Amino acid sequence: MTQRGRAGARPGQGPGARRRREDAEPRVPAAPRVDLTAARARVRAVIEPVVTAAGYDLEDVSITRAGRRHVVRVMVDTDGGISLDDVAIVSREISTALDEAEESGGEVLAGEYQLEVGSPGVDRPLTLPRHWRRNRGRLVAVNGLTGRVVEAGDEGITLDVDGVPHALRFDELGPGKVQIEFKKLDEADFGDEDDDDDEDEGEGEE
Template sequence: MTQRDRGGARAANRRSAGRGRDAVAETRTPAAPRIDLAAAGSRVRAVIEPVIAGAGFDLEDVSLSRAGRRHVVRVLVDADGGIGLDDVAAVSREISQALDAAEEAGGEVLAGEYQLEVGSPGVDRPLTQPRHWRRNVSRLVTVTVAGKSLTGRVKATDETGITLDVDGRTSEVPYADLGPGRVQIEFKRLDEAVFPDEEEPEDEPDDEDEDEDDDENGEGEER
């Protein structure tokens, strides 16, 4: 998470408290500069997408919002095999450096202070790109095909589409015919769960057997 402060000092207003001579100083937090968020998002994407691709990840989404006196820049990245916390931290630093370099070079990417948040998409994100389907092979999904909602399992993907198994029947569906897909959360049934076998306790030697062994070894004799 990165914060940049270019907003300057906070403005302070003064007002009289009743008719007394004392004045109460009131500090207000200035709002973030009014900018076109869509246009700013496009500028941010143009700067950071090559950086993210160079790091071996895919840029999934960029969104901007206002929060008090700063803008919040949320970036979602992903990769085949997923992305870990160390990866998120590393690419976050590279994104921050790229935005700083772009503005130092004279390009106004964002006005004022901003906060950068980088993360990976959750399972609730819609599947809209071929790479999304590829990364969810073997998952149960709900998708609209030719105006009909289907729930099935993604068996395979290729350059043209997916293989979808619906109730044991498989069909090849081109990407062009797929609506946005949604991954369905599956909970393993209790009767299908595999538990380790209970280990039988080992037989403990009887005291009489130990005494006999001691007598044979001569360790049980009195001295």
């Protein structure tokens, strides 16, 4: 998480200005008004080459206002997943790229901002071939079907629905959604069965 601050200009106080009471709380300035859509495009243009060069895919960039600052959220991913160490490294590289872009070519995002870098959660819609590839073996819902992704190739996927394979092309797939699965109680491994056996054996030896 990176935070970048800029000192804002303070309004002048002329001879006729009302003196602020010493015990009054200072007013917190709001985030500068910016076109968030345009700012998002500028941020993406700066950081996408950096993320790609590091070996990751830039999945999403969002910018929101939060009080007197903006929050820049960046989602990155790769085959096999991304670790916390990877997130920390790519976060530093993104922050450096944004700073260098502003120093050399003007403002990318006005005002103070906070950078948050992470990986997409299971609630991320599956919309691209790489999303399906990275979710092989998972239970998903798509096009009114719920099944397990058994294959994900260049042209489409194969979904196992109750033992029946369904081949679906990417151009006919809507957004997929990973389904959360819970183990049945009788299938769960609590890891204490061996301990019970050891106790029984110990009692017999005595």
